[in-house]
Amino acid sequence: MFLQIEAVSKSFAGDSGTDYPVFSDLDLAISENQFVALLGPSGCGKSTLLSMVAGLESISKGRIALEGNAIEAPDTDRGMVFQEGAIFPWLSVKENVMFPLKGTMSKEQASQVADRHLKMVHLSRFKTNFPHELSGGMQQRVAIARALAMDPKVLLMDEPFGALDEQTRHILHEELMKIWEETKKTIVFVTHSIQEAIKLSDRVVVMGTRPGRIIADFDIDIPRPRQRSDERVIEIEERIMSLLEVEIQKVLEEELDYDTAY
Amino acid sequence: MILLIKRLLFIVVVVGIWQLVYSSGVFPDVAFPSPSQVVEALYTGFADGEFVHALLASFKHLIIGLTLAILIGTLLGVLLGKSKQANDIAGMYLVSLQSIPSIVWVPLAILIFGFNELSVIFVVILGGTFVMALNVRTAIHSVPPTFIRAARTMGAHGMNLFFKVEVPASLPYFVSGLRLAWAFSWRALMAGELLSNGPGLGYSLRYAMDYALMETVIGIIIIIGVIGSVVDQLVFSKIEKHVMKRWGLTK
Ligand SMILES: Nc1ncnc2c1ncn2[C@@H]1O[C@H](COP(=O)(O)OP(=O)(O)OP(=O)(O)O)[C@@H](O)[C@H]1O
Ligand SMILES: [Mg+2]
Numbered sequence: 061m062f063l064q065i066e067a068v069s070k071s072f073a074g075d076s077g078t079d080y081p082v083f084s085d086l087d088l089a090i091s092e093n094q095f096v097a098l099l100g101p102s103g104c105g106k107s108t109l110l111s112m113v114a115g116l117e118s119i120s121k122g123r124i125a126l127e128g129n130a131i132e133a134p135d136t137d138r139g140m141v142f143q144e145g146a147i148f149p150w151l152s153v154k155e156n157v158m159f160p161l162k163g164t165m166s167k168e169q170a171s172q173v174a175d176r177h178l179k180m181v182h183l184s185r186f187k188t189n190f191p192h193e194l195s196g197g198m199q200q201r202v203a204i205a206r207a208l209a210m211d212p213k214v215l216l217m218d219e220p221f222g223a224l225d226e227q228t229r230h231i232l233h234e235e236l237m238k239i240w241e242e243t244k245k246t247i248v249f250v251t252h253s254i255q256e257a258i259k260l261s262d263r264v265v266v267m268g269t270r271p272g273r274i275i276a277d278f279d280i281d282i283p284r285p286r287q288r289s290d291e292r293v294i295e296i297e298e299r300i301m302s303l304l305e306v307e308i309q310k311v312l313e314e315e316l317d318y319d320t321a322y
Numbered sequence: 323m324i325l326l327i328k329r330l331l332f333i334v335v336v337v338g339i340w341q342l343v344y345s346s347g348v349f350p351d352v353a354f355p356s357p358s359q360v361v362e363a364l365y366t367g368f369a370d371g372e373f374v375h376a377l378l379a380s381f382k383h384l385i386i387g388l389t390l391a392i393l394i395g396t397l398l399g400v401l402l403g404k405s406k407q408a409n410d411i412a413g414m415y416l417v418s419l420q421s422i423p424s425i426v427w428v429p430l431a432i433l434i435f436g437f438n439e440l441s442v443i444f445v446v447i448l449g450g451t452f453v454m455a456l457n458v459r460t461a462i463h464s465v466p467p468t469f470i471r472a473a474r475t476m477g478a479h480g481m482n483l484f485f486k487v488e489v490p491a492s493l494p495y496f497v498s499g500l501r502l503a504w505a506f507s508w509r510a511l512m513a514g515e516l517l518s519n520g521p522g523l524g525y526s527l528r529y530a531m532d533y534a535l536m537e538t539v540i541g542i543i544i545i546i547g548v549i550g551s552v553v554d555q556l557v558f559s560k561i562e563k564h565v566m567k568r569w570g571l572t573k
Contacts, residue, residue, distance in 0.1 A: 114475050134474040146472040149569045150490040159486075160476035192570035203472075210476060 061089040062246060063113070063214060068122035070108055082108050083272030085122070088265065093244045097257035099300065100267030101307045106250045110216050113248065114140045126213060136160060139207030140216040144223045147191050147202050154178065154187040156202055160210040177205040180239055197228035201235070208243065217249045221256070233260060237284065254300050258293055259286050266300055268307045270314060276303055355537035363537035364544070372526065373545065379521035380511060383439060387446025388507045395451040395503060396496075399458020409459070416459075420452035424510035428517050442514040442522065449510025450503040457499025461492035497565050501558035508550055 069084035082105040090096050098106050111117035113124055115134035124131045126138070139160075147156050154174050161170035178184050181201035191199055200220055207215055221229040237260065240247060251257050257264045258280055268275040278300070282292050337357050343349070344356040355363075367373040402409045402416065427448045431441035465488050473487040515524025523542060530538035566572045 111471075116471050116474060134477070134479075136477040138475065140472065140475040142468055142472060145466065146468045148469065148487070148490070150493065159473075163482075164477075190568060192568065206476070216475075 062092040062094075062127060063090040063248075064123075064125045064128075065089070065109075065113070066123045066125070068109075068112065068124060069120045070105065070112065070117070071120050081271060083267075086272070086274065088274060090246060090248065092246055094263060095240055095247045095261045096249065097261035097264045098248060098250045098267065099252070099254060099257050099264055099304070100272075101269050101304060101311055102252075103311070104267045104269035104307075105272035106267060107218050110140070110218050110248060110250055113214070114138050114216055116140075136164070136210045137213045138216060139210060139212035139214070141200070141203045141207050141218070141220045143219045144196065144199070147199055147206065149191045152188050152190055153183060153194070153202050156191070157206045157209050159206060164210075173209050174205075177209045180208070180242070181205045181235060195228070197224050197232060200224065200232065204236070204239070208239070208245070213246065215245045215247045217247065219250055219252065222252065229256075236260065254297055254304070255288065258296055258300075259288070264296070264300065266303055268303075269311060275307070276300070352534060352536060355540060359537040360540045360544070363535070364541040367538065367541060373523075373542075376521055376523045376526040377545075379439075380515065380523040383442045383446055383515070383522060384507060384511050387443045387511065388450055388504060390443075391447045391450030391503055391507055392454055392500065394447070395454025395499070396458050398451070398455035399499070400462065402455065403459040403462025413459070416452055416455055420456055423513075424449040424506065425513040427510075428514055431514065432517065437519040439518070442511065442518050445514035446507045446511050449513075450507035453506045454499050454503040457495055457502060458492075461495030461499065462488065464495060465491040494562075494565050494569050494571055497558070497562050501554065501562060504553065504558060505550070508553075512546060 065086060065088040068086045069081070071079040071081040071084075074080040086109070098109070100106050108117055112119055113126075113131065115131050115138065119131075131138075148159065151159065154171075157174040157177055158170045161173055164170075165173070175184070175187075178187060181204055183198065183201055183205065186194065186198065191202070194202070204220070221232050224232065233256070239245075247261075249257070249261060261280060264276075264278045264280060265274055266276040266278070267273065276299075278296055280296065282290060286293055288294075340357050344354060364373075398416070402413055424445055427445045428441070431444040435441040435444060469487055469491050470483065473483055478486060511522075512524040512527075515522035516528050518525055520526070520529070523546060527539060527542045527546075530536075530542065563572075
């Protein structure tokens with residue numbers, strides 16, 4: 061498989077010396093060109109899993125491999141887009157996009173590649189602007205262009221549109237769909253929004269919590285563009301919703317128990 | 323514009339009150355000169371080149387001392403900011419060193435270097451180094467982790483990560499550090515020169531005191547205040563504002 065997550069466990073060291081497990085023995089196989097959405101209640105380990113694929117977070121047990129090569133450290137074959145605030149304020153829009161290209165190609169080449177990707181996200185006009193002059197949506201487009209410019213095999217997105225307003229998010233969905241159709245990148249997309257997941261992806265992986273694990277895996281073979289009012293969309297939406305409600309209820313009950321016990 | 327007029331008016335009022343108190347004769351003339359006497363002292367001081375000479379000497383001490391303070395302070399700050407071990411061991415001492423008023427170093431400097439310019443420069447260095455180091459340490463600690471994580475996903479690591487991301491990301495605090503280092507060094511410079519054998523503005527001040535030239539004393543105090551605020555406003559405040567804006571820290 062293209063991206064293989066095999067029996068992966070993650071635990072963080074707790075304050076009392078005991079390990080705090082996030083998830084254990086997680087398996088997930090993602091094929092090339094697939095757009096996979098990762099859904100789940102807060103704290104189930106979505107960001108942690110994505111960071112592990114990026115190589116930013118160590119793997120406690122198990123193995124993650126991209127095209128058969130085990131992942132140990134971050135590298136340019138995996139690009140990542142964060143929720144917000146990850147583009148560099150001291151660089152212009154274009155310099156931001158050129159950042160990962162320095163050292164891998166000549167300056168002119170890097171400049172061309174950056175221009176091409178800025179065009180892709182419709183930011184050619186703002187090349188020379190600085191991040192503080194851009195709206196939140198534009199900043200995320202810079203982040204997407206920057207991640208794509210280094211031509212990664214996988215694009216990891218951690219709630220990339222989570223901080224944006226509805227309108228902007230809608231526009232960026234369309235742009236991302238277009239980009240994905242053009243580039244056919246493998247994308248792992250973490251989101252809190254069931255609708256967003258169903259609207260964009262080929263496959264929705266639902267995670268549960270305590271312990272973190274995969275509780276469902278849906279293939280979404282509804283032709284794009286997908287309408288919110290589409291019966292098939294609504295049906296999957298309801299199934300995921302009821303699954304997540306159980307999980308969220310579990311978290312609430314646990315927290316309630318904790319509060320009454322102490 | 324209106325603010326500027328208000329500020330000018332304010333100064334006019336203050337000088338007016340000063341003149342009134344002087345005219346009332348409550349204080350003896352030796353201890354309380356009139357505004358015009360001070361202006362005259364300033365004029366002659368500059369006209370006969372004495373103040374110019376003193377100012378040049380002071381700026382020489384300041385530039386040498388502050389440059390070294392910035393260099394040493396930055397190196398110390400980077401060391402403490404990057405190495406947790408170094409910070410655990412030495413970090414708290416830096417705070418206590420910073421809390422020592424610079425004038426306290428003067429006797430030490432004189433005993434080591436004697437009554438000369440070297441001891442003045444030494445005091446200026448001590449005055450600026452610790453505050454610089456503290457700010458550089460804060461600067462490094464306050465680099466947003468997302469910047470580092472993002473840079474790592476783009477293949478940056480080691481020295482490249484440090485110089486291309488951590489250094490620029492910490493610039494706002496670095497600039498605040500520069501501003502404070504300047505302010506502290508300027509104070510230290512005056513403390514050091516006051517007890518030195520000159521030349522320098524602080525030395526001229528003590529000389530005027532020894533000869534009971536009150537109008538010169540006040541004139542020099544005014545020069546010191548004006549230089550302090552002008553450099554802060556025209557140089558450091560401007561740089562800081564520019565950096566804060568670019569870094570998106572003000573809206
Ligand atoms: N560096 C860390 N040290 C200790 N615990 C951590 C660390 N990072 C994450 N955790 C814990 O791991 C669990 C999973 O966190 P993670 O951020 O992956 O969740 P998530 O699914 O992305 O949540 P959200 O939807 O709120 O973003 C949480 O309980 C969190 O407290
Ligand atoms: Mg998260």
